[in-house]
Amino acid sequence: MHVAKNMDPEDSGVSPLWKSTAPPLATFDTLKGEQEADIAIVGAGIAGLSVATISASQGSKSACWRLRNRE
């Protein structure tokens, strides 16, 4: 079992400049219950988002990206 440790509690928030000039954030769900996916990406910084965008663009394979709700 890998247990996540909180490494940098003192880090400050996001840039006020970029926030004031960025398009508003879309709304997303919080993970609830038990879900399933082929690939799980942990972290939506530029690295994770780029992997996700390109994986989803790879034609028919993007179907396996849709998570199946098991509830």
Add this chain to the structure above:
Amino acid sequence: MLEAEEPGINATGKSGGVIASLPARVSPFEIINKYGEDLGRQLLSLYGNSGKYTFSLIQELGLDCSPQDSGFLAPARPGKELESLKSKSAEWQSFGFDIQYLDKKSITRLSGLDLYGGAILDPNGGGVNPLAFARELARVCAEKGVKLYTRSRVTGFSRVGESWRLKTSDGQLKAKKVILCAGGDNRGLHGDLEKSVMPLNVFQFSTEPLSERIRETLLPDDHSLTDVHTDIFTMRFDRDGRLITACPAFLSSNTKDRAIYAVTQRLKRISPLLNSVRIEDIWQGTAWLGTSLLPKFCDHSEGLYSIQACNGRGLAVNTLLGREVAQFIQSSAYENSSLLVSQPDFIHPYGLMRHAPNLFISAVRCRNLVIEKLKTRIRGS
């Protein structure tokens, strides 16, 4: 996709938004010597193509993130660094990349600063609003059917049978493959990554929008600039003409007020045009440095992978690395992939070394300040 808070909230959204296709320190020959012809060339092409790729992705997907593909400048002050800049740019050219060397006259005009003796120009670099870039990619992901969960911090994960179980406070995700992309927080997620990177604490600043008169002189063609010195100076303009600069946190300027004072003094020394500009925003983030300073994709076996933070210049290279990783994961055959798979760096002794980046820069800055003071005194006397 599981995100602890919201898209872009950490290093990406705190960055300066400089897009550069050059690694911060390492030269092409050093990369080839260290990694060999095959892997070395892959790393070079990962870097060398990253700026162009980033802007083309933004354009192709129509991302509303103020892209400025005006080019990136890496200048050096007169002195021995100039020779190394010249040879670096010749090395990049010999590998077929569009990198140019600029003489003193050109860099003085393109920077608007009377400081530098020469520079490397990366015509495929520039800048973006990095938080907007992340938010827009998140929007596109959702449109393409990716299920992105926010406020869903992974608190731990384990192998159960043939798959992985990731736990968050309210749920659980079962997946065949896992890619850890938590930046510096990868350290907290996997034991092998705990001692793989060192923190560099950085303050970022933005000024009020500056006047046309200043903008006609400073970066008149809207380049981004980061010089090659240890006591690094960086500047670019955002879409509204605010100057964006940064300063590694320094022993004597580790609070916001002191940091603002220090950066204001520095801007004055850099150019008389910046004598009385007002800092409008300040924010702080941690850049994570591996000892190799190169991007890493690690295979932890059984379908568990990580993209490792590498240096303070990860926006463009991680964008392109993300595409390579996506293709690798889909093909899931090493033979079909051109991707560099490597071991995480191991930093030892970590307790001591984790302070190295900020201390080192602080020491160099102290020395430079003393030299400058002495020079003004000599000139004055």
